[in-house]
Amino acid sequence: MTTDAAWIEASVARFERPLIAYARRILGDDDDARDVVQESFLRLCRQPRGEVEHRIAEWLFTVVRHCAIDHLRKERPMHAIADHEPAAETSPPPSARLEAQEANTGLLGALASLPRNQQDCIRLKFQQDLSYQQISGVTRCRSSSPTARR
Secondary structure, eight states, rough: OOOHHHHHHHHHHHHHHHHHHHHHHHSHHHHHHHHOOOHHHHHHSSOOOHHHHHHHHHHHHHHHHHHHHHOOOOOOOOOOOOOOOOOOOOOOOHHHHHHHHHHHHHHHHHHHHHHHHHHHHHHHTTOOOOOHHHHHHHHOOOOOOTTTOO
Protein backbone atom coordinates (compact mmCIF):
# COMPACT_ATOMS: atom_id res chain seq x y z
CA MET A 1 0.00 0.00 0.00
CA THR A 2 1.38 3.39 -0.97
CA THR A 3 1.39 6.35 1.37
CA ASP A 4 -1.03 9.21 0.84
CA ALA A 5 1.81 11.45 -0.37
CA ALA A 6 2.91 8.85 -2.92
CA TRP A 7 -0.71 8.41 -4.02
CA ILE A 8 -1.11 12.18 -4.49
CA GLU A 9 2.14 12.34 -6.48
CA ALA A 10 1.01 9.44 -8.67
CA SER A 11 -2.35 11.15 -9.21
CA VAL A 12 -0.64 14.39 -10.23
CA ALA A 13 1.67 12.52 -12.62
CA ARG A 14 -1.25 10.68 -14.19
CA PHE A 15 -3.90 13.40 -14.40
CA GLU A 16 -2.19 16.81 -14.45
CA ARG A 17 -1.81 17.12 -18.23
CA PRO A 18 -5.30 15.88 -19.16
CA LEU A 19 -6.83 18.11 -16.47
CA ILE A 20 -4.95 21.17 -17.72
CA ALA A 21 -6.10 20.44 -21.28
CA TYR A 22 -9.69 20.08 -20.06
CA ALA A 23 -9.55 23.28 -18.00
CA ARG A 24 -7.91 25.14 -20.91
CA ARG A 25 -10.88 24.20 -23.12
CA ILE A 26 -13.28 25.67 -20.58
CA LEU A 27 -11.25 28.75 -19.69
CA GLY A 28 -9.35 29.51 -22.88
CA ASP A 29 -6.18 30.38 -20.97
CA ASP A 30 -3.17 28.25 -19.99
CA ASP A 31 -2.36 30.12 -16.78
CA ASP A 32 -5.94 30.05 -15.55
CA ALA A 33 -6.15 26.35 -16.42
CA ARG A 34 -3.01 25.61 -14.39
CA ASP A 35 -4.37 27.60 -11.45
CA VAL A 36 -7.65 25.68 -11.51
CA VAL A 37 -5.87 22.33 -11.70
CA GLN A 38 -3.54 23.31 -8.86
CA GLU A 39 -6.56 24.24 -6.73
CA SER A 40 -8.15 20.90 -7.59
CA PHE A 41 -5.07 18.97 -6.45
CA LEU A 42 -4.99 21.02 -3.24
CA ARG A 43 -8.57 19.95 -2.63
CA LEU A 44 -7.55 16.36 -3.31
CA CYS A 45 -4.90 16.66 -0.60
CA ARG A 46 -7.63 17.61 1.87
CA GLN A 47 -9.89 14.69 0.94
CA PRO A 48 -9.78 11.37 2.77
CA ARG A 49 -8.10 8.99 0.32
CA GLY A 50 -10.66 6.25 0.89
CA GLU A 51 -13.50 8.50 -0.27
CA VAL A 52 -12.02 9.35 -3.68
CA GLU A 53 -9.45 6.71 -4.59
CA HIS A 54 -11.92 4.38 -6.29
CA ARG A 55 -13.27 7.21 -8.48
CA ILE A 56 -10.26 9.50 -8.77
CA ALA A 57 -10.66 10.43 -12.47
CA GLU A 58 -14.32 11.29 -12.06
CA TRP A 59 -13.63 13.23 -8.86
CA LEU A 60 -10.75 15.27 -10.33
CA PHE A 61 -12.56 16.15 -13.57
CA THR A 62 -15.64 17.17 -11.56
CA VAL A 63 -13.61 19.43 -9.27
CA VAL A 64 -11.72 20.96 -12.21
CA ARG A 65 -15.00 21.61 -14.03
CA HIS A 66 -16.57 23.27 -10.99
CA CYS A 67 -13.45 25.34 -10.25
CA ALA A 68 -13.23 26.44 -13.89
CA ILE A 69 -16.88 27.48 -13.99
CA ASP A 70 -16.45 29.36 -10.71
CA HIS A 71 -13.35 31.05 -12.12
CA LEU A 72 -15.28 32.14 -15.22
CA ARG A 73 -18.04 33.59 -13.10
CA LYS A 74 -15.58 35.56 -10.97
CA GLU A 75 -12.96 36.61 -13.49
CA ARG A 76 -14.59 37.12 -16.88
CA PRO A 77 -16.04 40.55 -16.17
CA MET A 78 -12.62 41.74 -14.99
CA HIS A 79 -10.70 40.70 -18.11
CA ALA A 80 -10.78 42.54 -21.39
CA ILE A 81 -10.97 40.44 -24.50
CA ALA A 82 -7.53 40.09 -26.04
CA ASP A 83 -7.17 41.59 -29.50
CA HIS A 84 -4.14 39.57 -30.45
CA GLU A 85 -3.34 35.96 -31.17
CA PRO A 86 -0.21 34.27 -29.87
CA ALA A 87 2.56 34.10 -32.41
CA ALA A 88 3.15 30.68 -33.92
CA GLU A 89 6.65 29.27 -33.64
CA THR A 90 6.59 27.82 -37.13
CA SER A 91 3.78 28.23 -39.61
CA PRO A 92 2.75 25.43 -41.92
CA PRO A 93 2.31 26.32 -45.57
CA PRO A 94 -0.91 28.20 -46.35
CA SER A 95 -2.34 25.25 -48.29
CA ALA A 96 -1.87 22.93 -45.28
CA ARG A 97 -3.49 25.47 -42.98
CA LEU A 98 -6.42 25.83 -45.34
CA GLU A 99 -6.90 22.06 -45.58
CA ALA A 100 -6.79 21.68 -41.81
CA GLN A 101 -9.18 24.58 -41.36
CA GLU A 102 -11.67 23.14 -43.85
CA ALA A 103 -11.46 19.69 -42.26
CA ASN A 104 -12.08 21.07 -38.77
CA THR A 105 -14.65 23.72 -39.58
CA GLY A 106 -17.57 21.33 -39.90
CA LEU A 107 -16.77 19.40 -36.75
CA LEU A 108 -15.94 22.42 -34.64
CA GLY A 109 -19.01 24.24 -35.89
CA ALA A 110 -21.21 21.29 -35.01
CA LEU A 111 -19.58 20.99 -31.59
CA ALA A 112 -19.96 24.72 -30.92
CA SER A 113 -23.66 24.55 -31.79
CA LEU A 114 -24.29 22.06 -28.98
CA PRO A 115 -25.19 23.14 -25.45
CA ARG A 116 -22.20 23.56 -23.11
CA ASN A 117 -22.87 20.35 -21.14
CA GLN A 118 -23.04 18.29 -24.36
CA GLN A 119 -19.76 19.82 -25.53
CA ASP A 120 -18.22 18.85 -22.18
CA CYS A 121 -19.50 15.28 -22.56
CA ILE A 122 -17.95 14.91 -26.01
CA ARG A 123 -14.63 16.40 -24.87
CA LEU A 124 -14.49 14.17 -21.79
CA LYS A 125 -15.16 11.10 -23.92
CA PHE A 126 -12.92 11.73 -26.90
CA GLN A 127 -10.19 13.97 -25.48
CA GLN A 128 -9.93 12.54 -21.97
CA ASP A 129 -11.13 8.98 -22.67
CA LEU A 130 -13.47 8.86 -19.66
CA SER A 131 -16.19 6.23 -19.52
CA TYR A 132 -19.82 7.23 -19.92
CA GLN A 133 -20.37 6.48 -16.26
CA GLN A 134 -17.47 8.76 -15.28
CA ILE A 135 -18.75 11.49 -17.60
CA SER A 136 -22.17 11.17 -16.00
CA GLY A 137 -20.57 11.71 -12.60
CA VAL A 138 -18.54 14.71 -13.76
CA THR A 139 -21.38 16.50 -15.53
CA ARG A 140 -24.23 15.27 -13.32
CA CYS A 141 -26.07 14.19 -16.47
CA ARG A 142 -27.68 10.76 -16.49
CA SER A 143 -26.14 8.28 -18.92
CA SER A 144 -28.65 6.53 -21.13
CA SER A 145 -26.09 4.54 -23.09
CA PRO A 146 -26.42 0.74 -22.88
CA THR A 147 -22.62 0.62 -22.86
CA ALA A 148 -22.23 3.19 -20.10
CA ARG A 149 -19.68 1.07 -18.25
CA ARG A 150 -17.10 1.37 -21.05
